[in-house]
Amino acid sequence: MKRTLFLIALFAWGGCSSTSFVGKRVDNFTAYYSTFYNARTAYDTAEKALEQPDKAIDRDTYLFVFEPGSPGAGVKDFESAIKKSADVLRGHPNSKWVDDALLLIGKSYYYMGNTVGAQQKFREVIDRQSSLEDEARFWLGLALMSAGSFDEAGAHLQESLDRDKVSKKWLARMRLALGEMYVRQERWEEAAEQLKAGVDRADDRELSSRGQFLLGQVYETIGMFDLASRAYRDVSRFKPIYELEYAARFSAVRVEGEHGVPEDALQSLRKMERDGKNFTNRAELAYLRGRILMADQRSQDAYDTWYDVLYNSDGNISSIRGQTHYHLGLLFRDQFIDFDRAAAHFDTASTSLSRGTRSNAAGRTERLASSPSAITDAAELADVFGTFASFHADVQHFDSLLTLGSLDDEAFRDRIEEIRRQRAAEIVEERRSQERRAAEASFRRTGADVGSAGVPRTGAAGGSADYATAGFLYHRDRSRVQDGLLGFFDRWGERPAVPNWRRRAAITEGRGPGTAEADPESGAPTIPVGTVTGDVTTDALLRSVDVDISEIPRSAEAQAQMRLRRAGSRYELANTLFLSMARPDSAAAWYRLVFEESEDAEISARALYALGEVQRATGDRESADAIYADVLERYPDSEVASRAAQRLGLESAVASVAEADILNDMYRAAFEQWVDGSFDDGMRGMLALAAAYPDSLLSGRSLLAAGAIYSDWAEIERVDITQPIAIEIPDSLWI
Secondary structure: OHHHHHHHHHHHHHHOOOOOHHHHHHHHHHHHHHHHHHHHHHHHHHHHHOOOOOOOOOOOEOOOOOOOOOOOOOHHHHHHHHHHHHHHHHHOOOOOOHHHHHHHHHHHHHHOOOHHHHHHHHHHHHHHOOOOHHHHHHHHHHHHHHOOOHHHHHHHHHHHHOOOOOOHHHHHHHHHHHHHHHHHOOOHHHHHHHHHHHHHHOOOHHHHHHHHHHHHHHHHHOOOHHHHHHHHHHHHHHOOOHHHHHHHHHHHHHHHHHHOOHHHHHHHHHHHHHOHHHHHHHHHHHHHHHHHHHHOOOHHHHHHHHHHHHHOOOOOOOOOHHHHHHHHHHHHHHOOOOHHHHHHHHHHHHHHOOOOEEEOOOOOEEEOOEOOOOOOOHHHHHHHHHHHHHHHHHHHHHHHHHHHHOOOHHHHHHHHHHHHHHHHHHHHHHHHHHHHHHHHHHHHHHHHHEOOOOOEOOOOOOOOOOHHHHOHHHOOOHHHHHHHHHHHHHHHOOOOOOOOHHHHHHHHHOOOOOOOOEOOOOOOEOOOOOOEEOOEEHHHHHHHOOOOOOOOOOOHHHHHHHHHHHHHHHHHHHHHHHHHOOOHHHHHHHHHHHHHHOOOHHHHHHHHHHHHHHHHHOOOHHHHHHHHHHHHHHOOOOOOHHHHHHHOOOOOOOOOHHHHHHHHHHHHHHHHHHHOOOHHHHHHHHHHHHHHOOOOHHHHHHHHHHHHHHHHHHHHHOOOOOOOOOOOOOHHHOO
16 A cells, blocks of 8 residues: 555656646646736736827828837836746746747837847747747847847848748738838838838738838838829728828828829818818818918919918917928918018928927937928028028118118108108007907906806906906906997097197198098008097107117218118128029029129129129020129229139139249148148148138138048047037138
8 A cells, every 4th residue: 555655656746747748737837827927917018008099190200110119108017027027937947938938028128128138038039949939030120120230130130031931920020120121221112112012911900001101101202102192092991090090191192282183182182171080180181281282383372271270270280380381481482482471481480390209218319210291491491591581681771771861851851750650650550459459358258257147257267356356437457447448439539638639630630530541652551640549649659759760871971881781781692592592593683783783892893703603503604704704804803803713714813833832832731641640730731721822723622621631530539520620710711
């Protein structure tokens, strides 16, 4: 009996060892339900916290097919998943859940931004050559991309795709990941190929829809607009979440309207506007309508549409305000040719638009690549057109002052009085507007504070003061006082509180009281003497209006000085048109005006030479050469004469052989310092040469050499080449 019991115990002990069939079953069961089940539950909870189904799609950046982790999202649950998975590895190293635990740790690290730890765990799974190898290879590719190791990621994913018997599920995901990586590298054709293959084979609707949208962005980038529009429309095949479906339909209509058939796009847009799901986006759809109208050359309709979006829309326009102003700027620049209005819209757009960024799982801010629909030049246009508007305003200001300065004494006094009356009229109108707005606000508040019986609700938040607080007849309630004042004006007109006011007004103005007429020349409203604005009579108002005449040039000398200042502003205005705005024809008109009217020889010479540059830039070399010859004839001693000679292929600006030798020695010395590694001294030498002899033939070469020296210097010293140069630049080299 004892022997039998011993044999049974021995059999039971051997059968339950971790290496036996029964022992493995027990170990697997214990590993799953005691630890790994909890680890997977924690991971699923953390992964769900990353989902943002209501987040709007940023169409101005390329869409991620595989959304990276967000900083702080699900961190505690990811840490719990890592801890419990590590318990599986320590407590059950021979169970079948080891690979799953390693993979779960790696995925948790990935979403937490620990790409190094994630890569290590994924490689461990791959080395074990288990059934999870395909999945681990996919995740390793994502981890390498997240770390910025694009070349390594591309080689790894391509190697994984070339293997035999790759799971269809992970094959499609690896192709989508490879396509996304090619987008980040701007390898557009390869990206389109991989994305299309991945979308066609993917078994996940969300991944397919995101990949399809990214494919549309890629097609649009390479100018294949028909394919782009079709790709955007095909997103709906995968029944995506609303935000992605809306972004895809919006993009399809935009591409069709701006690069296809505008009428077809407008028809599709009307369907979107009638769809109740898009009600909250009605302002953005109206903005899109304006873009299509502009592309269809219906400029006034586009302007009216955008004006309504900005000032009459009842929807939220915060996300499209900058875009609307930007396109209004384009409209005034290209269609209405009003650069001052364009400058105002570009300026507003530049302060409202922002570049796409995101915070990665590690908490670092990353700048995302801009998609074809993004507006990237608003700040540049605001700067260029703002410069134009500033110089144009200066020119108009000088024109106005010179016109006033040229008047005789009597006409000058009359004009100043006219300006004073116009300003007073503007003050009157502004006060009336303020009173109307106050009355409207008071009416709205009063309506909200009056009960059904017509009795004011005392103590109501934001309401009128009660009787005890406001005093007798509510004389301390400013809203009621304004209501009474407006009622008085409605009944009696804007009459002054003085005796015989009708007779005074009739004698002084020769017309009835309280009437305002338009000035016959300017069209501006004038103010009759004796009218009232609030509690200030017009006589007192006119006396209070000060017209500063200190800038007006009344003497011949002052007028000559102002004409010189105006010529400088005209010249800078022409430079802006020619060099920054690519408007050579407009620039030529201003250069010609400066040349013909300026009394200063130097600025006239520069304007004439610039006129030759305009002709040269437009391809008219014959006219340009004639102008250069004219510069040499009229202004042989001017600053630009040597440049004109060089354009004509005449003698060098270097006056003598001795001077040429000095220049060559300076250049040779700086060059040798560069070769010897003295970048600082070499660069200073080149810049000094260019500053001392700006008109020499070696000036341009020395500036080019200075740039090359700085490039070498930055590469060897590991200096950011986009940062300011750490040496002084001679003032003469700044343009």
